[in-house]
Amino acid sequence: MDYYTLYLDESETHRFNKATSKNEAPHFCMAGVIIADNTIAAVEQSINSLKSAIWPDLADPHSVVLHQMLINNAQKGRLDSTKYPEYTRFSSNANVKVFYQELQKVFVQNPMTIVGSCISEDNMRNYYGISGKNKQDQYLIAMQLILENYCHFLCSRNAKGRILYESLDVITNESLRDKYYHMKLMGSMYMPQKTATRCLLGLDFANKNDNNLGLQIADFVPNGFARDCLGIPQPKHNIFRTFKYLRYDGGQSLPDRFGVKYMP
Numbered sequence: 359m360d361y362y363t364l365y366l367d368e369s370e371t372h373r374f375n376k377a378t379s380k381n382e383a384p385h386f387c388m389a390g391v392i393i394a395d396n397t398i399a400a401v402e403q404s405i406n407s408l409k410s411a412i413w414p415d416l417a418d419p420h421s422v423v424l425h426q427m428l429i430n431n432a433q434k435g436r437l438d439s440t441k442y443p444e445y446t447r448f449s450s451n452a453n454v455k456v457f458y459q460e461l462q463k464v465f466v467q468n469p470m471t472i473v474g475s476c477i478s479e480d481n482m483r484n485y486y487g488i489s490g491k492n493k494q495d496q497y498l499i500a501m502q503l504i505l506e507n508y509c510h511f512l513c514s515r516n517a518k519g520r521i522l523y524e525s526l527d528v529i530t531n532e533s534l535r536d537k538y539y540h541m542k543l544m545g546s547m548y549m550p551q552k553t554a555t556r557c558l559l560g561l562d563f564a565n566k567n568d569n570n571l572g573l574q575i576a577d578f579v580p581n582g583f584a585r586d587c588l589g590i591p592q593p594k595h596n597i598f599r600t601f602k603y604l605r606y607d608g609g610q611s612l613p614d615r616f617g618v619k620y621m622p
Contacts, residue, residue: 361559362519363398364473364508365572366390368500369580373590387584388500389474389618390576392511392519392606401468402571408460412453413444423567424574426581429454430593454595462597464575465604471511472579472604474618475503476587481622498537503619505541505558506548510616511606512557524573525563535561587620 368388372381393401406420413419422444431437432448439446447453482494512519521538525531538561545551564570566577582598585591592598605617614620 360515360517361395362392362512362515362517363395363572364390364392364504364519364521365570365576366504366521366523367573367576367580368524369584370479371581371584371588371590373588383588384479385476385584385588385622386479386496386500387474387476387580387587387618388497388504389472389476389580389583391572391579391604392471392473392508393572394469397469398572401464401470401575404464404468405571405575408457408464411460412447412457416444421569423569424577425566426578429457451595458595458597461575461578462600465597465600470604471606472601472617473504473507473511473606474580474583475500475621476583476618477621478587495537497534499621501534501537502541502546505538505554506546507606507608507616507619509549509553509557510608513553514609518557518559520559521561522570522572523561523563524577525565531563583618583620587622 366388367390368386370384370386372385373383375382405424409419409422413422416422425445428437428442428445429448432445433451433454435449437445437449448457477496477499479496482496482499486492486494508519508521523534526534541549542554542558543551545554564573566573579601582592582596582601586598602613605613607613608616610616
């Protein structure tokens with residue numbers, strides 16, 4: 359039997375309204391990459407090759423932890439250079455371009471599959487909130503959609519899989535763990551309880567600063583889908599087309615259903 363890990367992260371994006379100087383239309387995305395446990399060593403080798411190419415001047419480039427937000431902050435002049443001096447090079451668009459070229463190689467050269475879900479938080483509240491009397495939880499909704507498709511993926515391969523999520527605060531971690539095990543024990547509309555019990559092994563948390571390489575590449579996945587769901591352009595340098603190509607399609611050429619589900 360094969361074993362997989364879904365490395366999962368989240369992102370929230372908004373549309374900036376110049377007239378009001380406010381962010382509006384928040385969209386939440388939970389998404390990540392499924393990697394077979396017996397191929398993670400090759401993925402790690404690819405990521406370390408990327409780090410060596412980007413930081414050849416450092417004594418230990420493999421120790422650098424990849425963060426999309428820090429690259430973005432460096433581009434916008436918002437980086438705390440005293441805290442993250444290794445990211446100052448991304449104030450140069452040329453270096454950002456090279457980084458994404460190298461990152462694309464990691465995704466193209468290794469077998470991995472993307473699943474996720476994106477939710478319009480305004481529509482979720484407006485359609486189902488009933489003036490605040492029926493509070494909705496974007497984490498619960500996103501987790502259910504992902505687990506259904508992750509189970510579908512695992513069933514199609516007669517495999518088992520776990521989830522590794524980037525650690526948040528203790529309370530949020532426990533809340534996510536509760537949601538996960540509730541669905542595993544009860545099942546859902548498209549995920550019978552027997553299937554969930556047979557396929558799903560557990561949900562664990564890890565700090566990205568621990569240099570977990572699966573979580574580091576998962577960090578780059580959600581924001582592109584959140585932007586696409588919201589209808590705003592991707593950044594100048596991105597590999598979103600590659601991410602769309604790698605979505606799980608359920609073996610039925612339906613990546614919008616089985617890969618990354620949008621609830622706009």
